[in-house]
Each structure stands twice: as structure tokens, then as C-alpha cells.
Amino acid sequence: MTGPKDMGRHDRTSVPDGKSPLGQVRGLGSARHGGDHWIRERVSSIALLLLGIWFIVSLLLLPDWSQPTIREWLASPLGFVPMALFVYLSFDHSVDGLKVVIDDYQGDEGGRMMWHLVSLFLHVGVGALALFALAKIAFGATS
Amino acid sequence: MATSILHRATGIALSIGGLLLLTWWLLSLAGAASGYADFGKIAGSPLGLLVLIGLSWSFFQHTLSGIRHLIMDVGAGFELGRNKAMAIATWIGAVILTVALWAYILGVRA
Numbered sequence: 659m660t661g662p663k664d665m666g667r668h669d670r671t672s673v674p675d676g677k678s679p680l681g682q683v684r685g686l687g688s689a690r691h692g693g694d695h696w697i698r699e700r701v702s703s704i705a706l707l708l709l710g711i712w713f714i715v716s717l718l719l720l721p722d723w724s725q726p727t728i729r730e731w732l733a734s735p736l737g738f739v740p741m742a743l744f745v746y747l748s749f750d751h752s753v754d755g756l757k758v759v760i761d762d763y764q765g766d767e768g769g770r771m772m773w774h775l776v777s778l779f780l781h782v783g784v785g786a787l788a789l790f791a792l793a794k795i796a797f798g799a800t801s
Numbered sequence: 802m803a804t805s806i807l808h809r810a811t812g813i814a815l816s817i818g819g820l821l822l823l824t825w826w827l828l829s830l831a832g833a834a835s836g837y838a839d840f841g842k843i844a845g846s847p848l849g850l851l852v853l854i855g856l857s858w859s860f861f862q863h864t865l866s867g868i869r870h871l872i873m874d875v876g877a878g879f880e881l882g883r884n885k886a887m888a889i890a891t892w893i894g895a896v897i898l899t900v901a902l903w904a905y906i907l908g909v910r911a
Contacts, residue, residue, distance in 0.1 A: 700874065703867050710864060718905070725837040728830055745823065752816040759809065784824050791827035798831065 749785035811859035
């Protein structure tokens with residue numbers, strides 16, 4: 659089982675105790691948080707299903723799409739709060755989804771970590787910008 | 802199979818195109834009137850409309866196949882016939898919703 663053909667990526671992390679990668683982890687039990695990411699992705703998906711419907715229906719119910727009309731809507735409590743949640747959860751769900759995509763196509767562990775960080779930083783940065791814009795609409799002076 | 806790939810492709814499209822557009826829309830709303838007018842001009846151009854229609858279809862397709870995934874997550878709908886019927890239903894549903902949305906926006910609204 660340890661011929662040259664098996665010297666794949668698992669071998670780099672194996673300790674020289676003669677155990678196979680499977681043997682090393684057998685009996686350790688679950689880390690108890692393996693399902694966290696999976697569950698979080700689904701919780702945000704259900705929330706986004708409701709918020710997505712709210713977003714489209716709300717836009718269609720507005721009398722017009724002029725800047726003052728949309729700003730007035732987003733400055734009201736029932737416009738601002740769902741919109742803030744919609745923005746936050748969209749970015750949150752996007753991080754979770756792209757993490758799966760990165761894991762599937764990036765075999766190298768270091769590369770995976772780097773792309774996860776790049777993705778996270780971009781999401782936090784752009785997402786914060788979107789929330790800033792929304793806060794400015796709701797609380798800021800008209801410019 | 803095809804629906805699973807579509808779920809991923811539309812998810813990536815929404816992640817990049819959708820979130821950037823959402824952010825740009827909010828920034829232009831928060832800023833000066835000229836910036837929002839620019840947004841409206843670009844969004845209303847033929848290319849802009851194509852992107853918006855594509856993103857709205859992506860949203861509907863991703864949402865409907867997302868519901869399908871949630872159904873399969875609870876262990877239902879794995880029978881071959883029903884599974885395929887659900888997959889095809891997501892395609893038809895997404896196209897119907899996209900056409901209905903834009904028929905209303907471009908036909909009734911505009």
C-alpha cells in the first residue's frame with residue numbers, strides 16, 4: 659500500500675508510524691463541528707429564499723424606480739431591515755458557496771487556504787461597502 | 802446532473818455579477834443623482850438589460866434548484882422518475898418566472 663504510486667497528497671501529512679492515512683484517523687471520532695458549514699449554508703438559503711421573494715415583490719410594488727422613491731423605501735424600517743439582512747446573508751451565502759467550489763477545484767491545501775482568504779476578504783470588503791451605502795441611504799444626509 | 806452544474810454556474814454568476822451589481826446599485830442610490838442616472842442608463846442599455854435578464858434567470862434557477870436540493874437533503878425525491886421531473890421543473894419554472902418578470906417590467910412598467 660505504500661508503493662511509489664500511492665505517494666499522493668495524503669503522504670505529505672502522514673507521520674512515519676507505519677499507519678495509513680485512514681489508520682491515523684480511525685477511532686478518533688467526529689470533531690463535532692463538521693456539519694456547521696453545511697447547516698449554515700442551508701439556513702442562509704432558506705432565509706434568502708424568503709428575502710429574495712420580498713426583494714423582487716417590493717421592487718415591483720414601488721410606484722416608480724426613481725432615486726427618491728427607492729431611497730424613501732430603503733429608509734423606512736420595513737425597507738431597511740429586510741434589505742440589510744438580504745445584503746448580509748447574500749454575501750454570507752456567497753462565501754459558503756464559493757468555499758465549496760474552491761474546495762472542489764483546488765487540490766493543493768495551501769492554495770485552498772489562500773483562495774478561501776482571498777474570497778473572504780473580497781466578500782467582507784465589498785459587503786461592508788454595500789452595507790455602508792444602505793446605512794447612508796437610511797441615516798445619512800441627502801446628497 | 803445538468804441541474805447540479807447549473808446550480809453551481811448560476812451560483813457563481815450571482816456571487817460575482819449579482820453581488821457587485823447589488824453593491825453598485827446601493828452606492829449609486831446613496832450618492833449623487835448623476836451617479837444614479839448613470840446606473841439607470843447603463844442598466845437600461847441593451848447589454849445592461851441582457852445582464853439583468855441573465856442574473857434574474859440565474860436567481861430563479863438557483864433558487865428553484867436550491868429548493869430541490871433542500872427537498873433532497875431531507876431524503877425525499879430520490880426516485881429516478883421524480884428526481885428527473887423535479888430537475889426539469891426547475892428549468893421550466895425559472896424560464897417562466899424570468900419571462901413573466903421581464904414581460905411585466907418591459908411591457909407593463911416601461
